[in-house]
Amino acid sequence: MAVTPKGAGRHHHGALRRALLDAVADIVREAGPEAVSLRECARRAGVSHSAAAPHFGDKRGLLTAFVTEGEARLAATMRAEVAALPAEADAAARLAATGRGYIGFAQANPAHFRLMFRTDLIDRGDPAWRAAAEDAFAVLDQAMAAAVPGMDPRARRARLALAWSAVHGFSTLRAEGVGALWSPQVAEDVVGLVVAACVGGSGIGRASVVPPPRPSPAKRGRESRSGRGGA
Amino acid sequence: MAVTPKGAGRHHHGALRRALLDAVADIVREAGPEAVSLRECARRAGVSHSAAAPHFGDKRGLLTAFVTEGEARLAATMRAEVAALPAEADAAARLAATGRGYIGFAQANPAHFRLMFRTDLIDRGDPAWRAAAEDAFAVLDQAMAAAVPGMDPRARRARLALAWSAVHGFSTLRAEGVGALWSPQVAEDVVGLVVAACVGGSGIGRASVVPPPRPSPAKRGRESRSGRGGA
DNA sequence: CGAAAAACTGACCATTGGTCAGATCCGGGA
DNA sequence: TCCCGGATCTGACCAATGGTCAGTTTTTCG
Structure with missing residues (x-):
């Protein structure tokens, strides 16, 4: 036509x-x-x-369409972060990359991110929005499923809730201007701690976490790509 | 009258x-x-x-005064949760109680809680608000300090960010109506995982954590057993 | 070509937050 | 007692917003 x-x-x-x-x-x-x-x-x-x-x-419809695009971009950002990993990256590293993608999107688009969770301004019954939101959630869900295979439902759900809560809370506090002292390094450390808490006791192969609470100076893994400091 | x-x-x-x-x-x-x-x-x-x-x-002043009371009530709720602990509770248990208090307040007063982080509606320069917010933060900060004594600054800050992000993210997602499938049990599990991740290895005395991810030895099968999209 | 359908306009309405002159009430002096 | 200063409150205005509606313009299709 x-x-x-x-x-x-x-x-x-x-x-x-x-x-x-x-x-x-x-x-x-x-x-x-x-x-x-x-x-x-x-x-x-x-x-x-x-x-x-x-x-x-109405206005709600417009904003719903807008945040629907945001959900799609969020999902794409997380997937891109995973795709940028070296081929030999394990499931824990991919889970960490997913979390970095979530936080990175929120940091790059703070206002868009904030709007995405203003449930009073968007229509959560909208099918397109629902599909986009579920797709974004699926990225995290599948990364978690791959990182903790065969885990019993309760433990798995707890870890999913932890991971989502942590990256979402971090992103929210940052986008909202609270906790302004948090640097990209802190974000990286938080993701590392979350992954460590999800996939096992303490030392996973890749996720170089900040050292455990022993005061003794343990070898602190050189973190990969968190070049920029301070914020 | x-x-x-x-x-x-x-x-x-x-x-x-x-x-x-x-x-x-x-x-x-x-x-x-x-x-x-x-x-x-x-x-x-x-x-x-x-x-x-x-x-x-103006309106902002009214809402600022309102959320200032909310900060005070949030701090009081966290302190009350700690105070309800048996006397022999250790620092980890007190940290967990603080987290439960945070989540509990948000769950009991979801709308008040949401308003507390609407930085566009409140005046964050207001001295009274600032004092109340800092006091509420201090509750978490001190609980963390007691739980991980002598930890180096970077690691400590990462754990503080993790704990705050996790309880805040959980509370936010819940108050915003996302992740409606999360039960009080999930909240408890998340707090347990956070405390475990902060204070060290895995098993803390009181915080009954969900079991670690060691289901069965050799298994490498289906990892992508798709999860459900959280509505 | 002409009619139906869709996009778009301009006006109207109710509501909101902010401001202002002035009325009202209180306490403290003459 | 009487009266004035200061704070409190009222009622009116204003600009701006979102929503609705009749009507106009443009496109599409029979």
């Missing part, structure tokens, strides 16, 4: 849907999730504020 | 400040943090919406 150059253009404005979503992204990036208003989005897209209704229904 | 038995009343309304804060608490409890509006609070207190200004300045 339609030989219109952009594909979806009807009025003199093409792809309004995309333009509105981009406007949301801009506003969120510039001024935080609270600054997003239907009218400002429409203003930036050059249309009247009523023009969004045919595409998204 | 009441001819101001106490000393703070001037107009025909006594303690307006307290009445407004109580109104906030009611609204938050009944309809969530987003439903709080200056006008509705004033309506419930029986005054015009401008009456709040002399007491709180």
Whole structure:
């Protein structure tokens, strides 16, 4: 259908849907999730504020579509972090990479991340959102399943909850501006501790964790890629 | 009402400040943090919406005062959980109790808890809020310090970040309605895992942790036995 | 070509937070 | 006693927001 150059253009404005979503992204990036208003989005897209209704229904619909893209990007970030691992990386290392991906996404897109968990602003019944959220969760779930194979359900669920809670809590506190003293190094250490707590007692092969509580100076594994310090 | 038995009343309304804060608490409890509006609070207190200004300045001031009380109650809840421990409880058990207190407060007051971390709605420069927040943090900080004495700074900070992130993430996801499948048992298990990860190897005296991942020796089979997407 | 369908506009409404002049009440002086 | 200063509160205004609706414009299709 339609030989219109952009594909979806009807009025003199093409792809309004995309333009509105981009406007949301801009506003969120510039001024935080609270600054997003239907009218400002429409203003930036050059249309009247009523023009969004045919595409998204209401503000909640617009924001739901926006955070749905966020879920997809979160899942992609986690998968990319795993894919960047050397081929011989074991399941624990892949679980750690998944956690780094989660935290990394939240750090790179703090406002977007915050909006993704504002359940009052999004429609959690939306099928597209639900699918995207479940897919993102599946990345973590499968990484955990691979890291602790054959674990009994209760223990496995506890570890899944721990891992998700830890990376989510870390990301949330950081995005919200609390605990500003936390550096990327701390993030790395937290992920290491989580993986260690999930896959076994203390010393796993790869996940070089911060040393155990003995004051004696144990060999602290040289961490891989956490070059940048301080924040 | 009441001819101001106490000393703070001037107009025909006594303690307006307290009445407004109580109104906030009611609204938050009944309809969530987003439903709080200056006008509705004033309506419930029986005054015009401008009456709040002399007491709180603006809406942000009112909410800041409200969440300041929340920080105090959070700290009190954590301390109470520790105090309920038998006298012979060790530092690890006290750390676990602190974590349970954090999660318990969030579960008992989900909307209040959510509001406490809406940094866009509160004034984080407010001295009273700052003091209350630091006091609440100190509870966790001191419990951790007692649990891992003599640990080097980096390792200690990583464990502090892990503990705070885990209990905060768990509480947030729960208050936000995500991960609804998580039971109190899961909360207990998560706290146990966190404490174990912080204080050392695996088995702490009191914190009954879920069993470690040693199900059976040689098994390398299906790892990708897909998990369920958490709704 | 013409009609139906969809996108979009502009106006209207209720509600919100903030501000302001002025009314009201309190306490402390003359 | 009378009256004034200061704080409290009211009612009115304002700008902005989200939602709705009738109507206009554009596209698509019969």
